[in-house]
Amino acid sequence: MSKTKARHMAAYTAFVAPAVLFFILIIVIPFFRAILFSFQDWNGISSHIRWAGWSNYTKLMHDSGFGKSFVFTFKYVIATTILLNVLGLLLALVLNMALRTKNVLRTAFFLPYVIGPVIIGFIWQFIITGLFPEIGKATGLALFQKNWLSLPDHSFWSLVIVTVWHSAGYFMVIYLAALQGVPKDLLEAAEMDGAGRYLRFWHVLLPLIRPAMTINLFLAISNGFKAFDLNFALTRGGPFGTTESLAYHIYLDAFAKNLFTYASAKAVVFFLVLASITLVQVAAMKRREVEL
Amino acid sequence: MKLAKQAPQLQQPAEQAGQAMQIKQATVKRANRTGAPYTPGMLILELLMIALAVAFFFPLYITFVNGLKTYQEVVVSTVSLPHVFQFKNFGTVWKQINFLGVFINSLIVTVVSVGGILLISSAAAYQLVRRPGRISQIIFLAILSSLVIPFQTMMVPLVKVAKDMGLIDTLYGLIIMYWGFGIPLALFLYHGFIKSIPRELEEAAHIDGSGTAGVYFRILLPLLKPITTTIAILQALWIWNDFLLPLITLNAKENQTIPLAASVYFGQYTNEWHLAMAALTMAIIPIILFFLSMQRYIIQGITAGAVKG
Numbered sequence A: 001m002s003k004t005k006a007r008h009m010a011a012y013t014a015f016v017a018p019a020v021l022f023f024i025l026i027i028v029i030p031f032f033r034a035i036l037f038s039f040q041d042w043n044g045i046s047s048h049i050r051w052a053g054w055s056n057y058t059k060l061m062h063d064s065g066f067g068k069s070f071v072f073t074f075k076y077v078i079a080t081t082i083l084l085n086v087l088g089l090l091l092a093l094v095l096n097m098a099l100r101t102k103n104v105l106r107t108a109f110f111l112p113y114v115i116g117p118v119i120i121g122f123i124w125q126f127i128i129t130g131l132f133p134e135i136g137k138a139t140g141l142a143l144f145q146k147n148w149l150s151l152p153d154h155s156f157w158s159l160v161i162v163t164v165w166h167s168a169g170y171f172m173v174i175y176l177a178a179l180q181g182v183p184k185d186l187l188e189a190a191e192m193d194g195a196g197r198y199l200r201f202w203h204v205l206l207p208l209i210r211p212a213m214t215i216n217l218f219l220a221i222s223n224g225f226k227a228f229d230l231n232f233a234l235t236r237g238g239p240f241g242t243t244e245s246l247a248y249h250i251y252l253d254a255f256a257k258n259l260f261t262y263a264s265a266k267a268v269v270f271f272l273v274l275a276s277i278t279l280v281q282v283a284a285m286k287r288r289e290v291e292l
Numbered sequence B: 001m002k003l004a005k006q007a008p009q010l011q012q013p014a015e016q017a018g019q020a021m022q023i024k025q026a027t028v029k030r031a032n033r034t035g036a037p038y039t040p041g042m043l044i045l046e047l048l049m050i051a052l053a054v055a056f057f058f059p060l061y062i063t064f065v066n067g068l069k070t071y072q073e074v075v076v077s078t079v080s081l082p083h084v085f086q087f088k089n090f091g092t093v094w095k096q097i098n099f100l101g102v103f104i105n106s107l108i109v110t111v112v113s114v115g116g117i118l119l120i121s122s123a124a125a126y127q128l129v130r131r132p133g134r135i136s137q138i139i140f141l142a143i144l145s146s147l148v149i150p151f152q153t154m155m156v157p158l159v160k161v162a163k164d165m166g167l168i169d170t171l172y173g174l175i176i177m178y179w180g181f182g183i184p185l186a187l188f189l190y191h192g193f194i195k196s197i198p199r200e201l202e203e204a205a206h207i208d209g210s211g212t213a214g215v216y217f218r219i220l221l222p223l224l225k226p227i228t229t230t231i232a233i234l235q236a237l238w239i240w241n242d243f244l245l246p247l248i249t250l251n252a253k254e255n256q257t258i259p260l261a262a263s264v265y266f267g268q269y270t271n272e273w274h275l276a277m278a279a280l281t282m283a284i285i286p287i288i289l290f291f292l293s294m295q296r297y298i299i300q301g302i303t304a305g306a307v308k309g
Helices: A004-037 A056-062 A064-095 A103-116 A115-138 A152-180 A186-194 A197-208 A210-225 A227-237 A246-256 A260-287 B001-024 B028-034 B040-066 B069-077 B088-096 B097-132 B134-148 B152-163 B171-195 B198-208 B212-223 B225-241 B244-249 B259-268 B273-308
Strands: none
Touching: A004 A056, A004 B097, A004 B134, A004 B152, A004 B171, A004 B198, A004 B212, A056 A260, A056 B244, A064 A103, A064 A152, A064 B040, A064 B244, A103 A152, A103 A197, A103 B040, A115 A152, A115 B225, A115 B259, A115 B273, A152 A210, A152 A227, A152 B273, A186 A197, A186 A210, A186 A227, A186 B001, A197 A210, A210 A260, A227 A246, A227 B273, A246 B152, A246 B244, A260 B134, A260 B152, A260 B225, B040 B212, B040 B273, B069 B273, B088 B212, B088 B273, B097 B134, B097 B212, B097 B225, B097 B259, B152 B244, B171 B225, B198 B212, B212 B225, B212 B259, B225 B273, B244 B259, B259 B273
């Protein structure tokens, strides 16, 4: 080996090795360990780890708590994905117009997003338990006189509302960026050809911002599936475990009940479901995107 | 298609968007200043949006105002203003959760984590792009594909692995974990950016006798500044606000970060709402100040990060 080639190799190794090292240490080892764990039986304390075969997986198929958290998470993902994208797009469309206060408004709608979801959850816990009854008393509206966090349906919608309040501005920003990239002459040309506002929106504007939609749907779906902080801070999974997200359910199994290996099996299933859904979604939508 | 149902709602703003496009096209800058094409419809829309923005801000108002009350005042009414501003709530919280300490922890963890992620990923991306080959390809794809693994899948064994290596309940352990989790996205964004940079400058520097490190520090890093800002902001927001990883890896009170420390007011038996709201106010203020001062970069960063990611 020549001297320069050896020097190149040394430089390559020195530059790439740290990334590879931390990647292996923090991601690869825990990930494969999770798969290994899922076929084992271990209480977290004893030095002996027993093989369990597929028993964790067969057990979780009959685990009603896990099933419930799956159903909750699916419902939550569907509701938040639709609302975040509709509201985000509406806000972006309006704030893309020549409103005088549009810069301030953009900032106002985006602001909640920079605050961490766990802090947001605590704020809304107070709003719902403190402010809502007050609104109920003042207006006589039955809706606000109920204790939202003790009723399953209300507590579900509490999570959805808070999620939308927290993240709508983020989706707005991405749609705004896409709208600003739409060439004006295309919309004008469509108008000259006699396309009304409705047609222009559905057949010109929407296809052109489809890449942003691909990203936003992906973000809404994967963030929705990974939801943890709000469930922890706002509802604690309650009432009666009806708002236990998959992430929170796995957390409780692992760290409150010390079921490390069983939780790992659930975590592996969680990974398979999330990875396949998002891959299918992105692949399906990429095919429908229009290249300018 | 779920979206089809929303058509009637979307239609109206679309109409107005169409109008706005024409207006903007005519005289983009002048229109805003003179307000010439500003129709009554636009004014109504603007007022509606302002009302919506005020409603959006209301939860934060409730937080701020109740942090300035006595406990009795909070119980009587959450909306009303306090008779006397209870600034001492902040002092109480400051002492109770050792706010300065946890603030410094959050700051150290965020700064060192982000700094490490930037350095490690840009260095790796540089060599992976400039020395392509099967090894580079495999390393890049392996790291990239880990982006689809949710954190919750790795978290259970991570705690065990970290414990075995002495990374549990220490700030440096937490930082190392953020390096691991932050590298994939950062590497991906740097990789795409470096590919678009022509290599002539680097080659010239090589001919002038610079080594890999010299080219990296003197030529490449300055060129990477825009994408570095983007990545730094994305990662800083995530790490500053993160709750789950500190929750499962930190125990000692002196190691806590802000989100963790603020959560003590929301245990099962505490409902000192006035102190809780003061604590949340204190937790929110730093990140809002950061956002307002860096607003332009944050919006740019999120847009760029999302489009690439």
